[in-house]
Amino acid sequence: MQNSELKTPYFMIDESKLIHNLEIAKKLKEISGVKLVLALKCFSTWGVFDIIKPYLDGTTSSGPFEVQLGYETFGGETHAYSVGYSEDDVKAVVEQCDKMIFNSQNQLAAYRHLVEGKASLGLRLNPGVSYAGQDLANPARKFSRLGVQAGHIDPAVFDTIEGVMFHMNCENKDVDAFIGLLDDISANFGEYLDRLQWVSLGGGVFFTWPGYDVEKLGCALKLFSEKHGVQLYLEPGEAIITQTTDLVVTVVDIVENEMKTAIVDSATEAHRLDTLIYDEPASIAEADEQGRHEYVIGSCSCLAGDQFCVARFEKPLQQGQRLHIMDSAGYTMVKLNWFNGLRMPSVYCRRSTGDIELLNEFDYSDFKRSLSQWSVS
Known part of the structure; x- marks a missing residue:
């Protein structure tokens, strides 16, 4: 895989x-x-x-x-x-x-x-x-x-x-x-x-x-x-x-209002809550401090201030491009939630052999069951 x-x-x-x-x-x-x-x-x-x-x-x-x-x-x-x-x-x-x-x-x-x-x-x-x-x-x-x-x-x-x-x-x-x-x-x-x-x-x-x-x-x-x-x-x-786990996301849109914002298919409030709680910007593996192209890395949630960070890149970001949000294990997976009904991240492990092992994945049934279990007559 x-x-x-x-x-x-x-x-x-x-x-x-x-x-x-x-x-x-x-x-x-x-x-x-x-x-x-x-x-x-x-x-x-x-x-x-x-x-x-x-x-x-x-x-x-x-x-x-x-x-x-x-x-x-x-x-x-x-x-x-x-x-x-x-x-x-x-x-x-x-x-x-x-x-x-x-x-x-x-x-x-x-x-x-x-x-x-x-x-x-x-x-x-x-x-x-x-x-x-x-x-x-x-x-x-x-x-x-x-x-x-x-x-x-x-x-x-x-x-x-x-x-x-x-x-x-x-x-x-x-x-x-x-x-x-x-x-x-x-x-x-x-x-x-x-x-x-x-x-x-x-x-x-x-x-x-x-x-x-x-x-x-x-x-x-x-x-x-x-x-x-x-x-x-x-x-x-x-x-x-620490430094063992990336949250991998995809740029789904780029919008501009004085600054360019790359919207990704994840959200701090749902998938990386401590970024929001402690106001500590995330780090992006693909970023370049000397890059000429600056973007807000924004989430796809409805919360106006929900963003991962501001980062610079050597080349303009493109829709469909993947980004790696680094150091995303501690106090992250334990705080995942279903805000906005967003897709929950799957969890994989890259073994020392290079093999990728699926540890968990989620779908609509998990979202639905988290909200109510009993049928309504």
Whole structure:
């Protein structure tokens, strides 16, 4: 099967690029002794878990269905966390998880009796410090509901749990900044950590970014683990799948209103939502910063401001031309929706052999079933 035969829009995951990231993850584990659990909230395309499983130790979740997915399709350790569990949620996942992490002391007190003897109990703490580019993604933002703040901790709780989870990073590419957060946590929470078996430091540590000092990170994690006598976990998502996947689209029209807009058969609101939410322009593989021809890459949705980016090209774009929207895996496929009834992108994987494998495709019946299932009499 050739790329030109595939109907756009579609995602193409590149196995070789994925393995490149996973080899870096393997190196980090060897240096530090840290265990890595894949953050399913970022990437849940289980059709490529066969590639990832040999490198990582399990999965972590943010909701009940993610727990079940990790348990059924990935194996290893299954960590369950939610900002707000219902009793039914706890009962549904407790038999499937190895660790259950509660967001508050209230939830821990209410449901611990359902977990004890079945899974290791944990509590999320909010260190009050963080590294995040935007306030929307900042776990330590003002009035944060995420985790227990230091001033609200009941010290007695650490006699009744085995571990804690901190999550205070979002796309942190600065190893020194992360080590600073580690030092802060050690100084302010060390007396509690010394009483525990395990500590998760969450996700958002971009250790696969080009030039990142993985050895320095690994040594810092090892030192922290030994100082407090705990098994450390990281919860990578973006770090595992960054730069592995393109969203391939076709130019279906070109319109002009002071600027030229190339309309493609996809939309940020439906297929690449974080581009819209965080106002972070996408990157186009075919673009040329020195090109003379500038275009808005606009979506085919009805939302007036729905566009992927502004980009320059060496030659004028043509109707029917394909474009590759790069780095379209993290927080993308997990957020797909049916806005405007647009065609949902298919999902493919280009294996290291060069073979292209279909992982999923969608049609009208999927759209219809997502809206109602029962017939109307």
